Structure formats: C-alpha cells, structure tokens
Amino acid sequence: MIQREIIERIREKNDIVEVISEYVNLQKVGSNYRGLCPFHLETTPSFYVSPQKKIFHCFGCGASGDVIKFVQEIENISYVEAVRKLGERVGITVSYTEEDEVRTKYYTFYKELHQLYKSKLNQNQSVIEYLKKRGYDAREISLYEFGFSPADSKLPQQVAQKLGLSKEELEKFGFSSADPFAGRLIIPITDDFGRVIAFGGRLIGEGVPKYL
Structure with missing residues (x-):
C-alpha cells in the first residue's frame, strides 16, 4: 500500500484550486471559488471549492471530497492511480507493488460495474417506479446510487473483458460465469474513501432469496 505520509504530502502539495481549474472554469466568490459542476449538467453554478478546507462540494448533485477524490472522479480512475497522477x-x-496493482484492478472493476448497473436502472422505468413506491424520490435514487441488474445480465463479464481480467481474477472478485445479482436492485457498499467494494441485491419480483 502507499504510505499515508506520502499521500498526505501529495494532497498538501497539490493546490486544490489549481488542480480543479484545469478542468473547471472557477470564479472567486468571497473566500471560496465557484463554477459549473463537471459531474452533472447545470446552468447555474452550484460547485464550490474551498482552498482553506481543501475540499470541493456541489450543492446540486452532492459530489464532494478532496483533490484526490476530484481527480479520481473526473478522470474515472482508481484512488491509487489518482494519487500517482497527482504525485x-x-x-x-x-511506488507501486503487486498488491497495489491487484487492489487497483478490484476497485476499477467494481467502479465500472457499478456504472453499468446505474445505467441499467435509468433505462428501466418499472424499477424506478418500484423505488418510488418504496418512498424514494428521484433525488434520493441518485443520491444512494442504486443500480439494477437485468435478468439476463452478463455485465460483470463485459467489464472483465473490457479490463482484460482473467477468469481467475473475476472469480476472486466474487463473480463467475453468471451475474449473481441478475434481476435484482443493486445497493452499492462503499469503504471510507467512497469506493465501491461490494454490492447488496434485492430481488425484484417473486423468488428467493430476496436479499443477497
């Protein structure tokens, strides 16, 4: 793993305003900076950067974090890759060990798969209606980043092929020839850094088990 001291040095040496300004047109507003959020479509700026707190936050979509998190999200790369890029x-x-490489593959796989699950949910109005009947509005559905795995899902295999993962690596990551979450609402499980590390699944319709 990357030593925490190195991560802190990289975080401190990268001015968050300078880094984000490479992607977003920021305007100074008081002690902070403001611009159009790069993570969702908007016409009125709701994306703020605080140089004092060294964080960004969007009041529109809820995206927030430090400079490493920003680069990770904007570049769609893993946490380790974002640290290396900023370094x-x-x-x-x-330094990058074999253990780091395996961990990076794991995080990248789950992130890519989560994006596909979310896109499938957005394409399935019946599942969205199911969530609304359960009391979730559109903002909460987006906030909790729910997803959906179709009954005939081969999404894990698609991601594995895209990333060049072997069958053995895919099995180590918890998937085999079939998607165990097929036909289920997907609930992402994240670590302290906001990275998806696993999924929970709730069956939509009849059958058992209801939850995975």
Whole structure:
C-alpha cells in the first residue's frame, strides 16, 4: 500500500484550486471559488471549492471530497492511480507493488460495474417506479446510487473483458460465469474513501432469496 505520509504530502502539495481549474472554469466568490459542476449538467453554478478546507462540494448533485477524490472522479480512475497522477504533478514518485496493482484492478472493476448497473436502472422505468413506491424520490435514487441488474445480465463479464481480467481474477472478485445479482436492485457498499467494494441485491419480483 502507499504510505499515508506520502499521500498526505501529495494532497498538501497539490493546490486544490489549481488542480480543479484545469478542468473547471472557477470564479472567486468571497473566500471560496465557484463554477459549473463537471459531474452533472447545470446552468447555474452550484460547485464550490474551498482552498482553506481543501475540499470541493456541489450543492446540486452532492459530489464532494478532496483533490484526490476530484481527480479520481473526473478522470474515472482508481484512488491509487489518482494519487500517482497527482504525485507526478508535484514531483513525488509513488511506488507501486503487486498488491497495489491487484487492489487497483478490484476497485476499477467494481467502479465500472457499478456504472453499468446505474445505467441499467435509468433505462428501466418499472424499477424506478418500484423505488418510488418504496418512498424514494428521484433525488434520493441518485443520491444512494442504486443500480439494477437485468435478468439476463452478463455485465460483470463485459467489464472483465473490457479490463482484460482473467477468469481467475473475476472469480476472486466474487463473480463467475453468471451475474449473481441478475434481476435484482443493486445497493452499492462503499469503504471510507467512497469506493465501491461490494454490492447488496434485492430481488425484484417473486423468488428467493430476496436479499443477497
């Protein structure tokens, strides 16, 4: 793993306003900076960056975090890759072990799969209506980042093929020849850094078990 001291040095040396300004047109507002959020479509700026707190936050979609989180999300890369990219930016070399590589593959796989599950939910009005009947409005459905796995899902295999994962690696990540979450509402499980590390699933319709 990357030493926490190195991560902190990289975080401190990368000015969050400078980094985000490479992607977003920011305007100074008081002690903060404001711009159009790069993570959702908007016409009125709701994306703020605080140089004092060294964080960003969007009041429109809820995206927030530090400079590492921003690069991770905007570049659609893993946490380790974001640390390495920012390290290169300030001249700090980040060593990379085989264990780090496996971990990066794991996080990338789950992130990519989660994105596909979310896209399938957005395409399925009946599941959206199911959630609304359960008391979730559109904002909450987006906030909790629910997904859906179709009954004939081969989504894990698609992601594995895209990332060049072997059958053995896919099995280590909890998937085999079939998607165990097929036909289920997907609930992402995240770690302290907001990275998806597993899924929970609730069956839509009849059958058992209801929950995985």
